[in-house]
Amino acid sequence: MTTSSLLDPDHLGAGVLAAAAAELIGPLSPAATPRALSLHATTSPGQAEAVVDTTTRHPLVLCTVLSDVDAQGLTILPALKPGGGAPQSLPVLTFAPHTAAGTALVAALPPAGKGDVTTPFSVLARGILGGELGVGLSTAQLIAAVRFDLVEGVLGRLLTVLLDEKGRIRRTARQIRASRTLAVASGNALDRIGADLSCPRFSDELFWDAEEQTPATRPLQPPGTREDDESYRDRLRVLRGVRLPSTPWLDSALDDFLADVGVAGAVGVDEAVDPQLIAIRLVAPGAPAAIGQLLNALRRVHMIWPAGSTEGDDAHAHRLLPPDVAARVDTQRAALATWQVQPFQPLAPTVAEALTTLDRRCVQLGARPWPRVLKGQDNAGGSRFELGFGALFAAPVAAQLDAAVTAAGQLKDPNLVPRPRSADPAGAWLLKACGLRTVEQGADGTVFVSTAPMGPLVVDVEPDASGDVPLTLTARLVSATDPDHDVPVVSVITALAGAQLTPVADPAAVLAAARPTSTVTGLDAALDSRSVPKVTDVAAFTRQLDTVSPRDYVLFDLGAARTSAVTANSALLSPLFTTATAAGASSVVALATGAGTLALLFGVTGLPLAGANLAGEHTLIHRWQVRGLGDQHATLSARRGAVVRIPLFNDGISVVSCVVGQRSGANDPYTWRPSLPDSTLLSLRQYEHLLNIVELATPVGVRADTFAIRRRHVDVDGSGRSTGLNIAAARAYRHYRLAPSARAGQGEIS
Numbered sequence: 001m002t003t004s005s006l007l008d009p010d011h012l013g014a015g016v017l018a019a020a021a022a023e024l025i026g027p028l029s030p031a032a033t034p035r036a037l038s039l040h041a042t043t044s045p046g047q048a049e050a051v052v053d054t055t056t057r058h059p060l061v062l063c064t065v066l067s068d069v070d071a072q073g074l075t076i077l078p079a080l081k082p083g084g085g086a087p088q089s090l091p092v093l094t095f096a097p098h099t100a101a102g103t104a105l106v107a108a109l110p111p112a113g114k115g116d117v118t119t120p121f122s123v124l125a126r127g128i129l130g131g132e133l134g135v136g137l138s139t140a141q142l143i144a145a146v147r148f149d150l151v152e153g154v155l156g157r158l159l160t161v162l163l164d165e166k167g168r169i170r171r172t173a174r175q176i177r178a179s180r181t182l183a184v185a186s187g188n189a190l191d192r193i194g195a196d197l198s199c200p201r202f203s204d205e206l207f208w209d210a211e212e213q214t215p216a217t218r219p220l221q222p223p224g225t226r227e228d229d230e231s232y233r234d235r236l237r238v239l240r241g242v243r244l245p246s247t248p249w250l251d252s253a254l255d256d257f258l259a260d261v262g263v264a265g266a267v268g269v270d271e272a273v274d275p276q277l278i279a280i281r282l283v284a285p286g287a288p289a290a291i292g293q294l295l296n297a298l299r300r301v302h303m304i305w306p307a308g309s310t311e312g313d314d315a316h317a318h319r320l321l322p323p324d325v326a327a328r329v330d331t332q333r334a335a336l337a338t339w340q341v342q343p344f345q346p347l348a349p350t351v352a353e354a355l356t357t358l359d360r361r362c363v364q365l366g367a368r369p370w371p372r373v374l375k376g377q378d379n380a381g382g383s384r385f386e387l388g389f390g391a392l393f394a395a396p397v398a399a400q401l402d403a404a405v406t407a408a409g410q411l412k413d414p415n416l417v418p419r420p421r422s423a424d425p426a427g428a429w430l431l432k433a434c435g436l437r438t439v440e441q442g443a444d445g446t447v448f449v450s451t452a453p454m455g456p457l458v459v460d461v462e463p464d465a466s467g468d469v470p471l472t473l474t475a476r477l478v479s480a481t482d483p484d485h486d487v488p489v490v491s492v493i494t495a496l497a498g499a500q501l502t503p504v505a506d507p508a509a510v511l512a513a514a515r516p517t518s519t520v521t522g523l524d525a526a527l528d529s530r531s532v533p534k535v536t537d538v539a540a541f542t543r544q545l546d547t548v549s550p551r552d553y554v555l556f557d558l559g560a561a562r563t564s565a566v567t568a569n570s571a572l573l574s575p576l577f578t579t580a581t582a583a584g585a586s587s588v589v590a591l592a593t594g595a596g597t598l599a600l601l602f603g604v605t606g607l608p609l610a611g612a613n614l615a616g617e618h619t620l621i622h623r624w625q626v627r628g629l630g631d632q633h634a635t636l637s638a639r640r641g642a643v644v645r646i647p648l649f650n651d652g653i654s655v656v657s658c659v660v661g662q663r664s665g666a667n668d669p670y671t672w673r674p675s676l677p678d679s680t681l682l683s684l685r686q687y688e689h690l691l692n693i694v695e696l697a698t699p700v701g702v703r704a705d706t707f708a709i710r711r712r713h714v715d716v717d718g719s720g721r722s723t724g725l726n727i728a729a730a731r732a733y734r735h736y737r738l739a740p741s742a743r744a745g746q747g748e749i750s
Helices: 015-022 028-032 139-145 153-179 188-196 229-239 247-259 290-301 310-317 323-338 349-365 398-411 428-433 487-497 507-513 523-529 538-545 559-568 570-583 684-697 707-712
Strands: 003-006 035-037 039-041 047-052 060-065 074-082 093-095 104-108 121-129 146-151 204-209 214-219 268-270 276-283 373-375 390-393 438-441 447-450 457-462 471-477 553-557 587-592 598-603 620-628 643-646 654-662 671-675
Touching: 015 028, 015 104, 015 153, 028 153, 035 047, 039 139, 039 146, 047 139, 060 074, 060 153, 074 104, 093 104, 104 121, 104 153, 121 139, 121 146, 139 146, 146 153, 188 229, 204 684, 229 247, 229 684, 247 268, 247 684, 276 290, 276 457, 276 471, 290 310, 310 323, 323 349, 349 390, 349 398, 349 428, 349 447, 398 428, 428 438, 457 654, 471 620, 471 654, 487 553, 487 570, 487 598, 507 538, 507 553, 523 559, 523 570, 523 587, 538 587, 559 570, 559 598, 671 707, 684 707
Parallel strands: none
Antiparallel strands: 003 035, 035 146, 039 047, 047 121, 060 104, 060 146, 074 093, 074 121, 204 214, 268 671, 276 654, 373 390, 390 447, 438 447, 457 471, 471 643, 553 598, 587 598, 620 654
8 A cells, every 4th residue: 555644634634634634633543544556647547547446445535625625616526445356336426616725525435344444445546527427527637636645443434434524614714705795696695796896787789770870779588698707707897996097097998898799809999188388368357557567576486587687686686595495596597598588588487497408408518599588578468478478589590400400319318319401491390309398480580489388378357457448358279370370270271271271361241142052053052962061141240240350260252163164073172172171270150241152160079050160179279267366356258269358447466367278189187098909899798898998997077088988989780891970879888886866787878
């Protein structure tokens, strides 16, 4: 007989019996302690054998499982082979799911002969993962899964019977614990987890209602059928656990959760933000001296003056600053003097610091592209210069700019990426590297810079910031090439020039002479076929258009020949609309000129009758805010649009800010966008899963933009083609977390 050492009661191998035997006294302990038998392979595949090659008294063979049994269970088919005899099958051993490692079952009770002595014998075994119809184990897998132990004597048998129930108790305890684990729970256990999460099991399924053009639900068949465990578990995984709505978490969670429902490929998280520009104006209606007094105080206390300025020396001499701050200010003043800043025009500290950095860079490069600063803080300088946040450089010197490009290329500094003068005539690559976020070159070559994201935005006040009410504040995006239109409109004009379209020089005159489109034969039908809004009441349209800044739209007269062509074939309009939309137009309206030709009015903001019919959203979004420096702030007539008014007097100075968001294909602030590879299509079930994840992952105060997903990535009927969902259809999916008012057992359609 081949045996190994006694089992350690603290480890595996008939563990319960071994532990009990260890507590017995003297000769009883070794008599009851199980001894492990060596299990080795036989010539039959999948079979192993444990040999007892000596005579024994009252022998008992136990089969011990060596690792925890999973949800499939483990079946052992033992057979007893007396010495020299044929194998005799024994009762099947079943280790039920969740059986604990170390649990032992009686495998064989060899018959005893004269004197209760049993001659040598062996135990053969095969293993099956799962029930008797499961997958058979290889010999190596069987030897790794179980071990046979020999117990001799009546005491060992008695203890085995007494302790048999403990294995079942341990298995039941593990089964209860597993039922609370989402990964392995099933049936009612899953339902209880779902109840905790307010997520009942579905009893319906999604389908595409072709007549209504929307997703809908119908009961699962046959009647009474409920969602299977696998699908239910996938949904509960989304709801359970801690969520950290950060980009890394979203990247991993989206891929992980969507893989559960068969979505292959990475889901992207787009958090890029459209440019946001800001301009600030001070207003004090009816208080002519108030703004000047405030600005003079700011000049004395906060702004940085160039060295050598008499007024500046006096202002800085009265400031009580720590030595290190005073030293830094002195450096900034010296740098401003190098830039030849006017001695009576200080700058905001942030701008002074940026110009100091730029001065160092110019010394490092051995070139000074901009010879001097033409303008600094100016009480009458409007939104660009009033508060000292902007400076105006003289036009760059071509030779110096080229020298700076060459020297920067030799530095190999990753923070300094030069661009040739042909691509960047203002030298923005160097200015922005020094902290100047705004670089705008004018028609005369001068360069406006600022550390604030002003861009081309300027806010004008009429009649004057300290004048009598009503005050009119107008926001405009200054273009170096077109003084009459905002920058996005200039882009539209440039793009449509390729289609031989030229803007009308006097839109007001054309509008005054316009007539209803119905007066031109066939024009209404052509416009209706392209869903283009048309002007039928010219007077009413003109009144509404007066509320839109003329800088934000452009009018094109298509002429007689092209009007006739469009009337005959309205499809000719599509390339124009596509080009204009790509260039930044968000809306279009059609009208008939006094000569009976078709005119198209393109806008970058909402136009009467049109809204944002080209792009789905406005190219420019104006947001206004006002804060009072006194007890009462000014009142704005509106907070949206390019033009707002202050109709009433107030007490003291108010700060009015205008923030302009310019659509560039990115996101609005506090908005993110899930994205899929171009070729990826989602079924209705997968789309529903994604939208539920997006709902849960989006924090309060943040909006998720799923426009591209619902328009280009949903295959509603399994045809292999995407179907664009309208707003109502896009929102028709089942929410996993049931609302309190929803009917139990059903999903919720919104």
